[in-house]
Amino acid sequence: MHEIRTVEASQHVGEMVQLKGWLHNLRRLGGVNFIVLRDGWGTIQAVTEDDADLAPVADLALGSVIRLNGLVIANSHAPGGLELQRPRIEIVTPVMETPPLPLNKRRLNAALPTLLDHAVVVNRHPSRQAIFRLASGVMAGFRATLTDRHFTEIQTPKIVASATESGANVFKLDYFGRPAFLAQSPQFYKQIMVGVFERVFEVGPVFRAEPHDTARHINEYVSLDVEFGFIENHFTVMRLLREVIAGIFTYLTDNYAGDLALLEATLPTILPEIPHIHFSDAQELILQKHGFDVRGEPDLSPQDERWLGEWAMEEHGSDFLFVTGYPMVKRPFYTHADPDRPEYSNSFDLLFRGTELVTGGQRLHRYADYLAALEKAGYPDEPFETYLEAFRYGMPPHGGFAIGMERLLMQFLGLPNLRLATLFPRDLNRVAP
Amino acid sequence: MHEIRTVEASQHVGEMVQLKGWLHNLRRLGGVNFIVLRDGWGTIQAVTEDDADLAPVADLALGSVIRLNGLVIANSHAPGGLELQRPRIEIVTPVMETPPLPLNKRRLNAALPTLLDHAVVVNRHPSRQAIFRLASGVMAGFRATLTDRHFTEIQTPKIVASATESGANVFKLDYFGRPAFLAQSPQFYKQIMVGVFERVFEVGPVFRAEPHDTARHINEYVSLDVEFGFIENHFTVMRLLREVIAGIFTYLTDNYAGDLALLEATLPTILPEIPHIHFSDAQELILQKHGFDVRGEPDLSPQDERWLGEWAMEEHGSDFLFVTGYPMVKRPFYTHADPDRPEYSNSFDLLFRGTELVTGGQRLHRYADYLAALEKAGYPDEPFETYLEAFRYGMPPHGGFAIGMERLLMQFLGLPNLRLATLFPRDLNRVAP
Numbered sequence: 039m040h041e042i043r044t045v046e047a048s049q050h051v052g053e054m055v056q057l058k059g060w061l062h063n064l065r066r067l068g069g070v071n072f073i074v075l076r077d078g079w080g081t082i083q084a085v086t087e088d089d090a091d092l093a094p095v096a097d098l099a100l101g102s103v104i105r106l107n108g109l110v111i112a113n114s115h116a117p118g119g120l121e122l123q124r125p126r127i128e129i130v131t132p133v134m135e136t137p138p139l140p141l142n143k144r145r146l147n148a149a150l151p152t153l154l155d156h157a158v159v160v161n162r163h164p165s166r167q168a169i170f171r172l173a174s175g176v177m178a179g180f181r182a183t184l185t186d187r188h189f190t191e192i193q194t195p196k197i198v199a200s201a202t203e204s205g206a207n208v209f210k211l212d213y214f215g216r217p218a219f220l221a222q223s224p225q226f227y228k229q230i231m232v233g234v235f236e237r238v239f240e241v242g243p244v245f246r247a248e249p250h251d252t253a254r255h256i257n258e259y260v261s262l263d264v265e266f267g268f269i270e271n272h273f274t275v276m277r278l279l280r281e282v283i284a285g286i287f288t289y290l291t292d293n294y295a296g297d298l299a300l301l302e303a304t305l306p307t308i309l310p311e312i313p314h315i316h317f318s319d320a321q322e323l324i325l326q327k328h329g330f331d332v333r334g335e336p337d338l339s340p341q342d343e344r345w346l347g348e349w350a351m352e353e354h355g356s357d358f359l360f361v362t363g364y365p366m367v368k369r370p371f372y373t374h375a376d377p378d379r380p381e382y383s384n385s386f387d388l389l390f391r392g393t394e395l396v397t398g399g400q401r402l403h404r405y406a407d408y409l410a411a412l413e414k415a416g417y418p419d420e421p422f423e424t425y426l427e428a429f430r431y432g433m434p435p436h437g438g439f440a441i442g443m444e445r446l447l448m449q450f451l452g453l454p455n456l457r458l459a460t461l462f463p464r465d466l467n468r469v470a471p
Numbered sequence: 472m473h474e475i476r477t478v479e480a481s482q483h484v485g486e487m488v489q490l491k492g493w494l495h496n497l498r499r500l501g502g503v504n505f506i507v508l509r510d511g512w513g514t515i516q517a518v519t520e521d522d523a524d525l526a527p528v529a530d531l532a533l534g535s536v537i538r539l540n541g542l543v544i545a546n547s548h549a550p551g552g553l554e555l556q557r558p559r560i561e562i563v564t565p566v567m568e569t570p571p572l573p574l575n576k577r578r579l580n581a582a583l584p585t586l587l588d589h590a591v592v593v594n595r596h597p598s599r600q601a602i603f604r605l606a607s608g609v610m611a612g613f614r615a616t617l618t619d620r621h622f623t624e625i626q627t628p629k630i631v632a633s634a635t636e637s638g639a640n641v642f643k644l645d646y647f648g649r650p651a652f653l654a655q656s657p658q659f660y661k662q663i664m665v666g667v668f669e670r671v672f673e674v675g676p677v678f679r680a681e682p683h684d685t686a687r688h689i690n691e692y693v694s695l696d697v698e699f700g701f702i703e704n705h706f707t708v709m710r711l712l713r714e715v716i717a718g719i720f721t722y723l724t725d726n727y728a729g730d731l732a733l734l735e736a737t738l739p740t741i742l743p744e745i746p747h748i749h750f751s752d753a754q755e756l757i758l759q760k761h762g763f764d765v766r767g768e769p770d771l772s773p774q775d776e777r778w779l780g781e782w783a784m785e786e787h788g789s790d791f792l793f794v795t796g797y798p799m800v801k802r803p804f805y806t807h808a809d810p811d812r813p814e815y816s817n818s819f820d821l822l823f824r825g826t827e828l829v830t831g832g833q834r835l836h837r838y839a840d841y842l843a844a845l846e847k848a849g850y851p852d853e854p855f856e857t858y859l860e861a862f863r864y865g866m867p868p869h870g871g872f873a874i875g876m877e878r879l880l881m882q883f884l885g886l887p888n889l890r891l892a893t894l895f896p897r898d899l900n901r902v903a904p
Contacts, residue, residue, distance in 0.1 A: 058701050059669070061865075077669060078621075078623070101864045102865055103866065130868070131837060133864060138864075156860065157857075159864050162864075170625070171623060171668070173625075174624040177626075181611075190511070191611070192894065193606070193610075193693045193876075193894070195897055196629065196691065197678065197690075197691050199903040209646070211644055218902050220630075227895065233594075233595055234600055236492070242675065243675065243676070249647065257630075258630050268563075404564060424590075424591055424904030427571075427592055427904070428592075431568070431591075431595075432534040433564060435564075461626070462660065464628055469631065469632040469649075470631075
C-alpha cells in the first residue's frame, strides 16, 4: 500500500493507495456518494455507491481527521481527472462540531472580521492554503535569485537600542528594566553587513507601531530586504530589483501552477527594463492628465500612485513603475542626495499595479556625510554610534531595497485587504489569533 | 577587464581582472610589497616590487575601500596558490583611522566584551565572515532538507497575545496601550499550521527574557522550527530530526569547504541511527559511571549532559545522543505523555557533543486532552482560545522540534561562547550594536 499525498495520485493510477488528511466534504447524490479528503497539498475525491463505506464518518463532523484507502482511477469527469474507488475510511481524530465557517465551498463567504477571528481554521480552506503556499514560494524565489548572485543571507536582531527610521511609530519594550525597541526594519544592520559580505539579504519580521487603520497597512509584516555594495547609484539597485521581481514570478510560475490556477492569478508583465519616472515629472503628469496640482507635495498619495499605475499600463504596458528622486525632506537621513539636484534623492519606490510595493535607493557611505546628515536632521550622534562605526572604518557606495511580502501577494492576487495576505495579521485592534 | 570576486580568481589565471573590497593588509618586505584585498567572500594577495604601486594608499589606513586591478598568476607559494601581479590601486572610500582591532591577523585576539562592542567591524574578520557564512548555509541546508520532504515554509507573528511556554521569561510590549508579548517560540502557530499544511517549518527569531548570564544563553536567537502531522510518536520526530541534521552538515560540506577549512571545523559523526537513552536510564548511568545520584531530579544539568555526551562518544562513537522521556513535570502542557509510563513524556532532547541542541517531541492532538492538560496545569482556557480552535476542529497526531541555530554553530565549531556564534548578540547587558 502506497502512502501518498493528494498531489501524487496521478503517479499511482491503477494502484491501491492510502491518503491521510481531513474529511473535507461528503455528498450523497441519489445512490452515489462522494467523499472529499483534503491534505496539506490539495484535495481528492473518492466515490462509492455503497452507503456502508460512509459508516465510519456517519456521526462525525466535517474536519475529522481520517485515513482514506482506495484505488486510483483516471476519470475525466472528476476534479483533477482522478478519483478513488472502493474507499475505506479510518478515523484518526473524530470531530464533533462543524467548523465555524464552511470550508468545503469554493469561496469563503464571510465578513473580514469573521475570517480573521477564525484564521486558525479559515486558513485550512484551499484558497487560503494556496495563498500561503505562494508566500513560501515568494520567499524561496527571492532567496534563489539572490543566492545565484552571490548574496549571503543574514539574520539580524529584532530587539534594538534605537529606532531606525523615526522615533515615532516604534514599539517600546521593557528589556530587563531598560527601554528597547522592536526593529522597524533591518536597515542599519543590513548596511553594516555590506561591510562584511558586500551583498546581503534577509527575510524576517518588521514591526511598525503606525496607528493606521487602512486596507494596506498592518503592524507586523515580512520584509524581503536586500543591500549591496559597489553600486553606481540607485539605478544599479533598480536593475537588481527588476531581476529579483522577475526571479520571484518565474519561481512561482515554475513551481506553483496549481495554486496560481486555483486563485485565478494574472501574472504581471515585467518588461526587460521597468519604466521609470522622476518624482517631479510624475507630479507634472498628474497635473496634465488629471488636472490635480500636487506639485510641491513632498510625497505621492495613494490616488497619485493609482494614476501613475494606470499611466504605466497605458503608456508602457507595464504592471510596474519606478518613481525616482523623491524629495530629500521625506526620506530618512541615510539617503543619498541626487548630486545634480540635491533637494531630490537617489531613491525610488516601485509601484506594482498602482500601489507602492518596494522602497529603496542609494545610501550615504562616507563617515563625514553621516555626521553632516545627522546634524542636519537634528539627531544626536550617540544613539547611532555603533552604526557609524561601519562608515568610520570603510564602506563602499551601496544601496538596497525592501519588498513587503504581504503587499506583493495582495497586489498580485488582487486581494481587497492586506490582512488577507497575512497568516495571522497584527493591526490596531488585533494581536490574536 | 573582468570584474571578479576573490573566489573566482582561479578561473582567470593569465587574465587582467578587477577586484573590489577592503585594503586588508599591506606589507613591505625588503623590496617586495604585498597588498591583500578582502571582499565579501575571501582575500587575495597582490605583489609588486615597485613602491609607486602603493602610492595611492600610502597615507590611508587599512580598511580603506579600493578597487584593485592586476594580472592573475598561479603561484604555489601564494596563499590559495594565486596572486595578482602588476597591481593598480584605485581608492573608492578612503579611511583615516585604523580599525579598533587589527583585522589582518590570523586570529582575533581580544577579550569577549571588546569583540562584542566592536562587532560591526570585528565581523569583517575572515574568521567571523566564515562563521556567519556557515550560518547562512545552516539555514539553507535546513530548508533544502525539509523542502525535499514537502514541508512548507511559514512566517508566524512575533507579537503575541499570550505567553506560550510559561508566563515568566517573556518580554512585555506596549501594543497600542495594551499589553502584548514577544513570541518565546512559534510553538502554538506551527502546531496550528499543521492543520493547514501538515508539514511546516520556520526560520525566525525567538525571544527569551531569561535572566541567565551564561556562556550558552542569549535572549534573542534564531530558531529552526519544524512541526508535522501523522506521526506515530516521538520516535517518528527523532527520525526526521536525524535526516535534518545530516542534511545540514551535508549541505555545509558540499558548499562551504573553504570556510570549514579556515575554521578547522571537525565534522560530527552522524550515525544512521542516532543512539537514544531514556531519561531514567541516563540518570542510572550517571550514578553507575560517576557516582552522582541525580535520580529524582526532573531535568538534566549541564554536567549531566556533558557526561552523557562523553558516554555517547565512548560507547557509540556518536557526537549526538537523544535523551527521551523527560518527566512530564518539566515539560510544557501540550506535551504528550508516554502511554505506558504517564509520568514520563513522549519528548526528547538531542545532545550535540554534550550540550542540549534540540528539544522536541509529540504533542497532544485531541481537544479534550488539551482541556484536561490546561486544567491540570492550573491555566485558564481563555488565553488559549484561538490555539484550542485548531484541536477543536480536527488535528492529527503530530510533533516537532526546534534547533537553536547559534547553539549548533557554537557546538560544531567549538566556540567558547554562544555570543561568538551570533552576529549581534542580545543578553542581559547588551542591546547594541
